[in-house]
Amino acid sequence: MPSFKSRIIDALVTPLEPTQRGATEAFIAGSLTDLPQHLKIGIAVDSVLLEVLTRATHGGRIPDDEALRKLVATWESNPLTPIRQYARLLSSLVLFADQETRTDDQATEAAA
Amino acid sequence: MTTIQTEVLVIGSGAGGAVTAALCAEAGREVTIVEEGAWHTPGDVESFSMGEMMTRYRNHGLTAALGNPGISYAEGRCVGGSTEINSGLYRRLPDYLSTAWATEFRIGDFGPDVLADAAAEVEKFLDITQVPGEVPPASAKIAEGADALGWRSTEFARAFSYTPDGRATKQTMARTYIPRAIEAGANLVADTRIDRLEMRDGRFRAAVGVSTGDGGEEPVRIVADDVFVCGGAVQTPMLLHHSGFRRGIGSGLRFHPTMKVAARFDSEMDHGEVPMHRIMEFGPHLTIGGSAARRGHVALALADTSLPHEEALADWRNVAVYYAAIRGGGGRVLGLPGLKSPVVFYAMNEADMSRLARGMLHLGSALFAAGATELYPGIVGGPILRRQDDLVQWWEAISRSRANVMTVHLTSTVRMGEDPRRAAADSFGRLRGTENLYVNDASLLPDAPGVNPQAAIMMLATRNTHAYLAA
Numbered sequence: 001m002p003s004f005k006s007r008i009i010d011a012l013v014t015p016l017e018p019t020q021r022g023a024t025e026a027f028i029a030g031s032l033t034d035l036p037q038h039l040k041i042g043i044a045v046d047s048v049l050l051e052v053l054t055r056a057t058h059g060g061r062i063p064d065d066e067a068l069r070k071l072v073a074t075w076e077s078n079p080l081t082p083i084r085q086y087a088r089l090l091s092s093l094v095l096f097a098d099q100e101t102r103t104d105d106q107a108t109e110a111a112a
Numbered sequence: 113m114t115t116i117q118t119e120v121l122v123i124g125s126g127a128g129g130a131v132t133a134a135l136c137a138e139a140g141r142e143v144t145i146v147e148e149g150a151w152h153t154p155g156d157v158e159s160f161s162m163g164e165m166m167t168r169y170r171n172h173g174l175t176a177a178l179g180n181p182g183i184s185y186a187e188g189r190c191v192g193g194s195t196e197i198n199s200g201l202y203r204r205l206p207d208y209l210s211t212a213w214a215t216e217f218r219i220g221d222f223g224p225d226v227l228a229d230a231a232a233e234v235e236k237f238l239d240i241t242q243v244p245g246e247v248p249p250a251s252a253k254i255a256e257g258a259d260a261l262g263w264r265s266t267e268f269a270r271a272f273s274y275t276p277d278g279r280a281t282k283q284t285m286a287r288t289y290i291p292r293a294i295e296a297g298a299n300l301v302a303d304t305r306i307d308r309l310e311m312r313d314g315r316f317r318a319a320v321g322v323s324t325g326d327g328g329e330e331p332v333r334i335v336a337d338d339v340f341v342c343g344g345a346v347q348t349p350m351l352l353h354h355s356g357f358r359r360g361i362g363s364g365l366r367f368h369p370t371m372k373v374a375a376r377f378d379s380e381m382d383h384g385e386v387p388m389h390r391i392m393e394f395g396p397h398l399t400i401g402g403s404a405a406r407r408g409h410v411a412l413a414l415a416d417t418s419l420p421h422e423e424a425l426a427d428w429r430n431v432a433v434y435y436a437a438i439r440g441g442g443g444r445v446l447g448l449p450g451l452k453s454p455v456v457f458y459a460m461n462e463a464d465m466s467r468l469a470r471g472m473l474h475l476g477s478a479l480f481a482a483g484a485t486e487l488y489p490g491i492v493g494g495p496i497l498r499r500q501d502d503l504v505q506w507w508e509a510i511s512r513s514r515a516n517v518m519t520v521h522l523t524s525t526v527r528m529g530e531d532p533r534r535a536a537a538d539s540f541g542r543l544r545g546t547e548n549l550y551v552n553d554a555s556l557l558p559d560a561p562g563v564n565p566q567a568a569i570m571m572l573a574t575r576n577t578h579a580y581l582a583a
Contacts, residue, residue: 027162031172036453039176076418077492079513084492085182088516089174095415099408100162107407107428 004051004062005032005043005090008072011065012094016101024097031093046086050075113331114323118144118299121319121336123306123351126193127566128553129342130289131234131573137296139581144334145290145298146319148305148347149190154287159385160197160404168196177443177458177519183369184518185456187344191302192286194344195566198520199386199404200282201268202240204231205561205568209396217529217558220539221579230574231567237292238271238283243388245278249379250402250432251387257478263393270388271566280385304332309339309355309549316549338580340541342553342573345522346445349555350454352526353447357543360536365443366524366560369460369517371472371510372403372435374413375479376424376486381405381432391478396439396562398471400478403433416516417494424486434479436471437519439560440464445525460517468517469510476503490516521565526555540579541572552576 002010009028016024035043054062054071062068075087099107119142122133129145137143149168157163165173170189177183188194207224214222234240247255247267258265271283281287294300303325310318316339323330341348349362387402394400403409413433414421424431443458460468476487480500487497492514495505526543528551529535536544541556543549552573554565561568 023162027166027172030166031174034171035174036171037451038453038455039174073418081180081182081513084513092412092415093174095411096408097162099411100406104407107425 003047004054005047007062008068008090009094011068012072012091014098016098020101023101024094027097027100028093042082043086043089046082050083050086113333116144116299116301116332116334118142118334118336119338120144121146121334121339122342123319123339124193124342124344124347124553125191125290125300126188126285126342126344126553127195127569128573129340130192130195130285130293131570132340132342132552132577133293133298134289134296135574135577136581137293137298143293143298144336145293145300146304146306146321146334147191147300147302148343149188149302150325151191151286151300151302152196154192154196154284155281159282160406160409162408164197171453175456177456179443179458179460181460181512181515181517183458185367185522186520187346187522190286191290191300192284194520195284196286198564198566200270200272200284201386201388201564202235202238202271202567203268203563205571206396209561213558217527217535218531219529219558222539226575227571230578231571233574234567234570238288239273240269240271241274242267242269243272243280244274247389248382248385248387250381250405251389253375253377253381253432253482253484254387254389254391254400254402254434254478257482258391258393260481261478263391263478265389265391265393268388268390268563306351307354309341309351311355311546311549314545315547338548338550340550340552342551345525345554346454346456348551348553349445349525350447352543354449357536359544360527360534362445362447362525364524364527365445365456365458365522366439366441367458367519367522368399368437368439368560368562369441369464369468370435370437370519371468371515371517372413372416372433372490373472373475373479374410374416374424374431374433374488375484376427376431376488377484378430380429383407383410383429383432387432387434390563391474394471394474398467398474399437399562400471400475401435401437403435405431405433409433413490414488416490416492417488417496418492419494419496421488424488434475436468436475438464438467438471439562440467465510465512465515468515469507472506472510473503476500476506492516521560523554523557523560523565526551527558528556529558541576550576550580
């Protein structure tokens with residue numbers, strides 16, 4: 001079963017051709033694996049707490065991609081720093097990788 | 113275990129280590145350079161790209177100082193260190209700062225004349241010049257904004273060489289001082305992390321670590337007569353902590369807390385390089401300049417508000433990214449037993465936060481004066497602004513919980529000087545209480561210089577290495 005963090009990343013990555021999606025996922029996975037140990041521990045704790053919170057508010061399950069994207073968007077402006085930083089880390093990684101792997105035309109089309 | 117014997121061991125190959133190694137090797141010393149990161153052929157990935165982050169940044173660029181606010185920072189981890197990933201902008205340490213530091217920290221032989229000689233030596237080798245031809249549009253906007261407001265701006269020189277047809281090549285350490293050191297006989301050992309320095313009776317004996325080159329981990333021991341630790345202002349104090357040194361080490365961390373603004377214009381901006389103009393009207397305590405602005409960076413800067421930005425992203429060619437950076441705050445680096453990564457803390461007081469907010473207002477003013485039509489600040493919840501008169505809203509909006517703060521210039525964790533209460537190293541980088549252990553990197557700078565510190569680091573490394581060789 002994919003981790004909660006992976007489910008969020010899957011939900012945030014926009015549709016891409018397989019090779020581009022592979023490059024995006026490799027960058028994100030590599031970045032999260034390469035985090036400094038103390039930050040990695042913080043992210044792991046955040047993941048557990050947010051999964052529990054999410055399940056508690058969604059009838060014991062993790063919601064679909066659309067609902068997850070909305071949740072992450074609300075977390076990005078949460079007053080609690082760990083929640084905000086967790087959401088911003090994941091969404092920034094996806095956003096940067098997404099833009100880097102797209103051609104200019106694909107990026108313009110996606111933004112429009 | 114691999115064992116290496118050498119005369120001079122240089123740990124780290126960035127702006128400090130590469131200079132140290134080249135000068136020592138050219139003076140006939142037997143030199144070994146150890147670098148934790150890998151060798152990458154310069155130019156094999158685009159500057160500021162995802163490929164560069166994956167291969168040349170420590171932790172893929174995802175490092176942060178703990179505090180309120182938390183502050184993200186970036187370091188290089190490859191042969192050439194952070195010179196491989198920075199903008200290549202070059203600015204000498206101002207005379208008034210070196211004079212002030214010499215007095216405040218009792219640094220011997222630190223006058224402007226001495227430093228100017230060292231700087232001239234660096235500049236002659238690196239071809240320090242300004243960009244030939246027309247100023248790129250994103251950089252020109254900084255000058256336009258400053259001119260319109262009657263503020264002082266300047267075009268920074270860069271460590272770039274140019275072909276007759278105008279093609280620019282950044283003069284990183286992997287292209288300049290490292291080849292020079294190897295040419296003079298230095299041995300470069302990449303993919304090797306030093307974990308601890310062995311000392312006996314105040315003398316360095318050997319460095320112990322692991323080689324990670326082939327995916328495995330092979331223990332390494334390097335015995336040397338003298339050692340220069342040049343891992344940068346975060347890695348150097350961590351290594352010293354792990355080697356049993358504590359007093360005055362890691363506690364003086366300084367950097368430039370920085371906030372960004374994505375600015376949208378009616379015309380196309382350039383995105384390949386960092387703008388070279390800076391507004392110096394408020395320097396050295398506040399600097400305004402431009403940042404990397406590939407499409408990925410533009411997207412991140414636009415998304416900083418967490419507000420809808422799709423329309424601006426579709427128009428990304430007309431968007432450039434700018435920043436306001438202050439000198440302020442202070443922190444510490446801790447190398448803790450069992451942790452391979454250092455833990456970094458940084459604190460900003462209310463005055464620092466106010467200065468940063470004031471910097472953002474000045475930056476916004478300059479960008480509107482230069483013709484910006486829309487500004488996206490690094491503030492969660494914005495507001496996104498379209499009129500100069502609304503800038504005051506940022507003053508209220510910038511708080512610890514909403515400001516996205518970052519930095520790249522870390523300094524001052526092993527300060528130099530003759531005051532043992534304030535400086536862990538002497539005026540030329542030798543660690544107090546040791547006979548043959550030297551620091552020669554950004555850690556020695558007594559304070560953040562207010563601009564990209566590469567020039568100051570290289571100048572200092574040149575001065576200190578000449579002093580070492582003359583002793």
